[in-house]
Amino acid sequence: xxxxxxxxxxxxxxxxxxxxxxxxxxxxxxxxxxxxxxxxxxxxxxxxxxxxxxxxxxxxxxxxxxxxxxxxxxxxxxxxxxxxxxxxxxxxxxxxxxxxxxxxxxxxxxxxxxxxxxxxxxxxxxxxxxxxxxxxxxxxxxxxxxxxxxxxxxxxxxxxxxxxxxxxxxxxxxxxxxxxxxxxxxxxxxxxxxxxxxxxxxxxxxxxxxxxxxxxxxxxxxxxxxxxxxxxxxxxxxxxxxxxxxxxxxxxxxxxxxxxxxxxxxxxxxxxxxxxxxxxxxxxxxxxxxxxxxxxx
Numbered sequence: 001x002x003x004x005x006x007x008x009x010x011x012x013x014x015x016x017x018x019x020x021x022x023x024x025x026x027x028x029x030x031x032x033x034x035x036x037x038x039x040x041x042x043x044x045x046x047x048x049x050x051x052x053x054x055x056x057x058x059x060x061x062x063x064x065x066x067x068x069x070x071x072x073x074x075x076x077x078x079x080x081x082x083x084x085x086x087x088x089x090x091x092x093x094x095x096x097x098x099x100x101x102x103x104x105x106x107x108x109x110x111x112x113x114x115x116x117x118x119x120x121x122x123x124x125x126x127x128x129x130x131x132x133x134x135x136x137x138x139x140x141x142x143x144x145x146x147x148x149x150x151x152x153x154x155x156x157x158x159x160x161x162x163x164x165x166x167x168x169x170x171x172x173x174x175x176x177x178x179x180x181x182x183x184x185x186x187x188x189x190x191x192x193x194x195x196x197x198x199x200x201x202x203x204x205x206x207x208x209x210x211x212x213x214x215x216x217x218x219x220x221x222x223x224x225x226x227x228x229x230x231x232x233x234x235x236x237x238x239x240x241x242x243x244x245x246x247x248x249x250x251x252x253x254x255x256x257x258x259x260x261x262x263x264x265x266x267x268x269x270x271x272x273x274x275x276x277x278x279x280x281x282x283x284x285x286x287x288x289x290x291x292x293x294x295x296x297x
Contacts, residue, residue, distance in 0.1 A: 034065035045077075052081035056092060063099055071099040090119035094126050101133055109133055124154035131163050135170075143167045158187040162194060165201075174201045192221035196232055199239075208239040215239065230260030237269060249273060264293050 029036035041058035048054055059074030075096035079089070097112035113130040120126060131146035147164035150157055165180030181198040184191055199214030215236040223229050237252035250273060256266040271286035 032064075034061050037061035038065065038067075045074075050081065052078050052088075055081060056088075056095075059092075059095060059099075063095060066102075068099040068102040072096055072103070075099065086119045090116045090123065090126070093119065094123075094129060097133075098129060101136070106133065106137060122153060124150040124157045124160060127153065128157065128160045128163055131160070131167070135163060135167050140167045140171050144171075156187055158184045158191065161187070162191070162197075165194075166197060169197070169201050169204075172204075174205045177201045178205075192218050192223055195221075196228065199232075199235065203235060203239060206242075208242045212236060212239040212243065226259055230256045230263050230266070233259060234263065234266050234269065237266075241273070246273065246277070262293055264290055267293070 029040055038058065038061045041054055041061055044051070044054040045058055055074050055078035059071045059078060062068070062071035062074060075092055079092045079096065093112040093116035097109045097116060100106075100109040100112065110130070110133060113126065113133060116126045117123070117130065127146045127150035131143040131150065134140070134143035134146060144164055144167050147160045147167065150160035151164070154160070161180045161183045165177045165184065168174075168180060169177035178198055178201050181194045181201070184194040185198070188194070195214040195217040199211045199218065202208070202211035202214060215232050218232050219229065219236070233252045233256035237249045237256065240246075240248035240252060250270065253266050253270040253273070256263055257270070260266075267286045267290045271283045271290065274280070274283035274286065
């Protein structure tokens, strides 16, 4: 079997979000105008500091803008306020857990997820979010247990299958990973990241024909993440090479380089193919570029 390209690493697309948050509440600002929302709810908090909902909404606006420290502060105020309803309180803990996770405060995040689940043990979203944290901590058995619990609570919750699929794949249980990602695609055929990740696991099972189909689905979806698109071209180049399609492999390596001119592995792989084809000048040009990108003289 051919092998010169297989040292190029296959990259998993971390499709699973750190946490799933509720949608922003209806208000006069546009859905994605977070500056407007922050201004609106900051004024609301100033005018009515005892209204817990204002603190929650301010935290959510900060969180959606990526201002996680400010989000935590707002959720602290929300959780410190007197309110009724365990579900509302659970949402506050869940959202603060997500923000703390983003800040790398994993112990605080875990404590909040535990509290959210205690208050609302029927939430598939909360179990999935905690599963994401376990996955980031490389505690994959615990992650899989949480994703499985989420699926039991809501068999149509695609995010739980996706998280479990990636966790299974990381444990090198590629058959289970493919099964879970296939379920994601069944539930949400527009989820291009599921095709990408399933393609990676097909590659690792050396089912290159199926991998190529999935990589092509991802490429054809015109993803916004151009770094991952370049990685996908690189992965498809490997599958083409293993399927004895040298022209297709070179074409995909060239597309990978065009999409991400700093993708070292694409130059390395293409230089090896050029040497295999005795195209020495082209190989040397790619090798020179590799040295340049790696800062070598």
